[in-house]
Amino acid sequence: MPMKTWRPLPDKDCLPAALYRAGQVREMDRLAIEDYGIPGDTLMERAGQAAFDLLRGRWPEARRILVLAGTGNNGGDGFVLARLALQAGMEVQILQLGDRERIRGDARANALRYAALSGPWRPCGDHLPQDVDLIVDAVLGTGLERTVEGRWARILGQVNAANIPVLSLDIPSGLHSDTGSILGTAVCADATISFIALKQGMFTADGPDCCGDISFHALDVPAWVYASQVLSARRLDWSSQRKHLRPRKRSAHKGDFGHVLVVGGDRGYAGAGRLCAEAALRTGAGLVSLATRREHLPGVLAGRPEIMVHPVEEAAHIDPLLEKASVIALGPGLGRQSWGQALWQRVLDRELPLVVDADALNLLADAPRHREDWVLTPHPGEAARLLGWTTRDVHGDRFAAAEAIQRQYGGVVVLKGAGSIIAAGAHHCPAVCSDGNPGMASGGMGDVLTGVIAGWLAQGWPIREAAQLGVCLHGAAGDKAARAGERGLLASDLMSHIRRLANPDNE
Ligand SMILES: NC(=O)C1=CN([C@@H]2O[C@H](COP(=O)(O)OP(=O)(O)OC[C@H]3O[C@@H](n4cnc5c(N)ncnc54)[C@H](O)[C@@H]3O)[C@@H](O)[C@H]2O)[C@@H](O)CC1
Numbered sequence: 001m002p003m004k005t006w007r008p009l010p011d012k013d014c015l016p017a018a019l020y021r022a023g024q025v026r027e028m029d030r031l032a033i034e035d036y037g038i039p040g041d042t043l044m045e046r047a048g049q050a051a052f053d054l055l056r057g058r059w060p061e062a063r064r065i066l067v068l069a070g071t072g073n074n075g076g077d078g079f080v081l082a083r084l085a086l087q088a089g090m091e092v093q094i095l096q097l098g099d100r101e102r103i104r105g106d107a108r109a110n111a112l113r114y115a116a117l118s119g120p121w122r123p124c125g126d127h128l129p130q131d132v133d134l135i136v137d138a139v140l141g142t143g144l145e146r147t148v149e150g151r152w153a154r155i156l157g158q159v160n161a162a163n164i165p166v167l168s169l170d171i172p173s174g175l176h177s178d179t180g181s182i183l184g185t186a187v188c189a190d191a192t193i194s195f196i197a198l199k200q201g202m203f204t205a206d207g208p209d210c211c212g213d214i215s216f217h218a219l220d221v222p223a224w225v226y227a228s229q230v231l232s233a234r235r236l237d238w239s240s241q242r243k244h245l246r247p248r249k250r251s252a253h254k255g256d257f258g259h260v261l262v263v264g265g266d267r268g269y270a271g272a273g274r275l276c277a278e279a280a281l282r283t284g285a286g287l288v289s290l291a292t293r294r295e296h297l298p299g300v301l302a303g304r305p306e307i308m309v310h311p312v313e314e315a316a317h318i319d320p321l322l323e324k325a326s327v328i329a330l331g332p333g334l335g336r337q338s339w340g341q342a343l344w345q346r347v348l349d350r351e352l353p354l355v356v357d358a359d360a361l362n363l364l365a366d367a368p369r370h371r372e373d374w375v376l377t378p379h380p381g382e383a384a385r386l387l388g389w390t391t392r393d394v395h396g397d398r399f400a401a402a403e404a405i406q407r408q409y410g411g412v413v414v415l416k417g418a419g420s421i422i423a424a425g426a427h428h429c430p431a432v433c434s435d436g437n438p439g440m441a442s443g444g445m446g447d448v449l450t451g452v453i454a455g456w457l458a459q460g461w462p463i464r465e466a467a468q469l470g471v472c473l474h475g476a477a478g479d480k481a482a483r484a485g486e487r488g489l490l491a492s493d494l495m496s497h498i499r500r501l502a503n504p505d506n507e
């Protein structure tokens with residue numbers, strides 16, 4: 001059999017933005033097969049071939065291939081790949097999870113084709129062979145319907161513990177296509193090649209950890225098949241968002257770019273307000289004021305004199321500042337004491353676009369309100385409080401959590417964490433940001449995000465667009481800063497990158 005030439009692994013920029021749920025991809029399969037007349041066997045052949053091409057390109061030295069196969073069509077893809085590998089002269093073995101008698105249809109046809117070449121195919125015992133160069137995970141795909149347990153869980157655990165590269169077909173086994181949460185146990189792959197459409201769960205919660213490098217093959221399914229489905233989510237990154245930015249007019253003055261008022265920084269939290277204010281300035285806000293405790297003034301001014309710092313000891317002191325502001329960022333270091341509570345109440349009475357973060361979200365959870373002109377930026381713990389869910393529930397379905405907060409509280413919700421989700425109401429599909437890295441799990445990063453979103457709002461962007469631009473700019477700045485290492489990354493390390501990225505022409 002002639003060997004296909006290798007196409008390089010597409011980088012993130014080449015991945016489609018449209019994301020779907022497993023049920024939608026199943027419907028696309030059905031349409032392609034029944035209405036367009038592409039035999040299911042042909043789709044499976046294309047899937048196995050695409051995966052084999054990727055394998056050859058990424059691991060050219062691999063000779064000994066172990067394919068872990070389930071009993072569904074995901075296993076069928078694995079049988080195609082196994083046959084192609086065998087025909088290419090590789091040493092191949094298939095370990096079967098589940099009863100091989102249950103394999104049906106196209107998967108069965110491909111299992112028999114493989115067996116006809118005398119390829120080793122044996123039931124999976126309790127131990128994973130270690131003398132292989134590569135493991136192909138073809139156990140479970142979009143058909144995952146319950147928790148992975150027993151022998152299956154033990155074997156997937158051994159796959160993760162072995163120091164052997166793993167390629168997952170379609171989606172890592174055990175990862176839920178719709179939520180990105182692990183059902184019991186899931187494979188953590190080095191690379192995943194996804195077929196027909198990207199699944200929304202690959203980009204949030206456990207998805208990024210499990211998938212490794214994501215690659216995509218449409219299996220030449222025609223465009224109208226995609227048109228039959230409304231995408232369930234949209235993948236965003238800075239490289240797509242930056243296209244919305246235009247150079248400033250030469251005649252611009254600072255009044256054109258708004259005035260952000262940051263409200264926060266109770267005793268002991270001076271840094272939060274300062275980080276937020278500086279991030280708004282670096283994003284391009286014309287003016288930034290910070291309303292905070294009197295004792296924080298000297299420190300903030302010494303470090304960043306461009307921030308107009310105002311002492312606010314009583315809530316009424318903030319009124320003149322509210323008159324001048326065009327956007328408010330409320331919450332960084334606000335605390336939940338009487339000082340923070342009084343400011344929260346005072347600010348809520350004004351009709352100004354708001355970014356609400358940190359303790360302001362906890363105050364909101366205590367006394368829920370609904371507004372359309374705010375961006376709420378909870379992390380999973382704050383999201384859980386807003387909803388009365390557990391943090392585990394939030395992690396279990398981050399899309400549902402973000403949408404539920406949006407329904408209850410209005411505006412635009414940014415659910416932070418790996419694969420931040422932006423929910424903006426029933427008329428917009430949720431977005432998930434694929435920028436960012438675990439180095440950003442450190443104090444002050446949320447304050448910077450709040451400032452960045454407020455910075456875009458101040459420059460006139462509508463709240464949904466400001467939230468999208470903000471989340472992606474923040475994630476991309478974090479990725480740039482993390483080039484020097486994820487551990488030890490500081491929130492303030494993002495500032496110079498925010499500035500550079502916010503000016504795409506200068507990058
Ligand atoms: N024509 C098609 O439908 C195509 C399907 N493709 C592949 O087919 C996959 C979907 O195939 P299927 O719908 O057959 O589903 P899967 O192959 O993902 O698995 C379904 C089987 O696994 C069992 N199962 C589900 N959860 C389990 C668990 N936790 N523990 C043990 N067993 C479990 C189910 O009972 C069922 O027997 C895709 O992910 C993709 O890899 C591709 O070949 C492209 C074409």
Ligand SMILES: [K+]
Nearest residue numbers: 137140171173
């Ligand atoms: K899989």
